[in-house]
Amino acid sequence: EGWLSLSHMTADISMFPFKEWMKCEKIAIKNHKNELSDISHPQGPYLVRKTISRMIALTRGVKCEPEQVIIGPGTQPLLRQVLGMQRENIKAAIENPGYSRIYQLLKDMNFEVFPIDLDKKGIDIKKVEALNPHFLFITPSHQFPTGIIMPISRRIELLNWASASEGRYIVEDDYDSEFKYGTDNIPSLQSLDRNQRVIYAGTFSKTIMPSFRISYLVLPPDLLREYKRHFSYWIQGSNTLNLITLHYFIESGEYAKHVKRMNNHYEMKRENLIKELKWKFRNDIKIKNVPAGLHFIAEFKTDKGYKEIEERAKKEKLEIYSMKRFNLLGNIEEGKKIILIIGFANIKNEDIPVAVDRLYRVIY
Numbered sequence: 051e052g053w054l055s056l057s058h059m060t061a062d063i064s065m066f067p068f069k070e071w072m073k074c075e076k077i078a079i080k081n082h083k084n085e086l087s088d089i090s091h092p093q094g095p096y097l098v099r100k101t102i103s104r105m106i107a108l109t110r111g112v113k114c115e116p117e118q119v120i121i122g123p124g125t126q127p128l129l130r131q132v133l134g135m136q137r138e139n140i141k142a143a144i145e146n147p148g149y150s151r152i153y154q155l156l157k158d159m160n161f162e163v164f165p166i167d168l169d170k171k172g173i174d175i176k177k178v179e180a181l182n183p184h185f186l187f188i189t190p191s192h193q194f195p196t197g198i199i200m201p202i203s204r205r206i207e208l209l210n211w212a213s214a215s216e217g218r219y220i221v222e223d224d225y226d227s228e229f230k231y232g233t234d235n236i237p238s239l240q241s242l243d244r245n246q247r248v249i250y251a252g253t254f255s256k257t258i259m260p261s262f263r264i265s266y267l268v269l270p271p272d273l274l275r276e277y278k279r280h281f282s283y284w285i286q287g288s289n290t291l292n293l294i295t296l297h298y299f300i301e302s303g304e305y306a307k308h309v310k311r312m313n314n315h316y317e318m319k320r321e322n323l324i325k326e327l328k329w330k331f332r333n334d335i336k337i338k339n340v341p342a343g344l345h346f347i348a349e350f351k352t353d354k355g356y357k358e359i360e361e362r363a364k365k366e367k368l369e370i371y372s373m374k375r376f377n378l379l380g381n382i383e384e385g386k387k388i389i390l391i392i393g394f395a396n397i398k399n400e401d402i403p404v405a406v407d408r409l410y411r412v413i414y
């Protein structure tokens with residue numbers, strides 16, 4: 051039979067309220083003819099920036115004016131634009147294991163990029179201080195991909211480091227903050243920032259869907275001034291009809307309702323998957339059980355290497371990714387165990403037992 055997926059790279063859109071979205075789109079078309087006929091503001095329509103700034107103030111404690119919000123068709127193009135303003139030979143640091151697509155982007159932009167190891171509180175502050183980068187990329191809310199939720203103490207240490215000298219910024223990539231199961235949602239790093247050192251990055255890829263390509267940055271005032279000077283010629287990259295529809299979707303409460311509904315749905319699938327994995331693999335599996343996000347990390351006792359596991363997964367028609375994808379220096383050790391990233395957005399609840407069976411055949 052067909053493929054099954056334990057991929058971490060999809061949203062479960064089977065429950066997206068397309069009917070409500072289209073209602074909002076009808077209102078957007080009816081009430082905003084002039085906006086639709088015009089070229090929007092380079093940062094996106096003010097109305098939408100206001101709605102986003104109000105929402106993230108409520109849900110994430112982010113302090114900002116609509117003026118500081120920049121909307122764009124994805125985190126990568128937004129970061130490429132803002133970081134592209136920087137002068138030469140900039141030093142950047144990123145979590146390792148971490149988000150290799152940003153690592154590639156920074157290298158592509160001729161930044162000097164340094165992967166930095168994690169300790170149990172997130173990025174290793176001693177290594178950050180030793181390296182002294184200009185830009186530090188972190189995912190404090192739910193470290194990607196290990197899941198570590200950065201404690202307040204480490205957040206304060208990082209903010210003190212960033213404030214200790216000019217020209218240091220922390221990019222807080224908050225992409226996986228909306229899904230927390232039972233554990234409380236620690237406010238954003240940006241909400242603790244007293245020295246305008248944090249660039250906050252958010253996205254609707256996980257709460258709506260990645261194909262919509264609606265993401266945003268919140269710039270501190272001095273970077274915003276530089277941005278407006280540099281990009282006065284800029285034409286915004288996102289689709290204004292989609293953005294104004296999003297505005298109504300949020301204002302109507304449909305967005306918050308959907309996120310709540312998806313939290314419950316994902317929590318149920320996550321629990322079922324973990325139960326099935328523990329039952330099948332017994333003490334050959336060790337699950338990093340952080341109650342958040344759309345995936346978790348699992349360690350399996352095996353003497354098979356990553357290459358063989360990937361080949362066997364293809365043969366078993368099971369889509370799944372390993373820690374190799376996130377090890378930025380590509381030097382993942384092979385030995386008595388392998389580490390896989392197990393996503394549960396893309397698997398139907400009723401297919402979980404079959405998927406776990408296939409995973410067992412992949413590994414043993």
Ligand SMILES: Cc1ncc(COP(=O)(O)O)c(/C=N/[C@@H](CCC(=O)O)COc2ccccc2)c1O
Nearest residue numbers: 058059060061124125149194225253255256260265
């Ligand atoms: C750390 C991090 N930050 C931001 C983003 C989002 O970027 P944006 O969509 O441009 O705003 C991702 C998306 N990462 C993607 C790829 C991960 C990988 O390569 O292994 C996975 O994205 C999704 C996952 C689940 C549901 C929907 C999307 C990010 O992993």
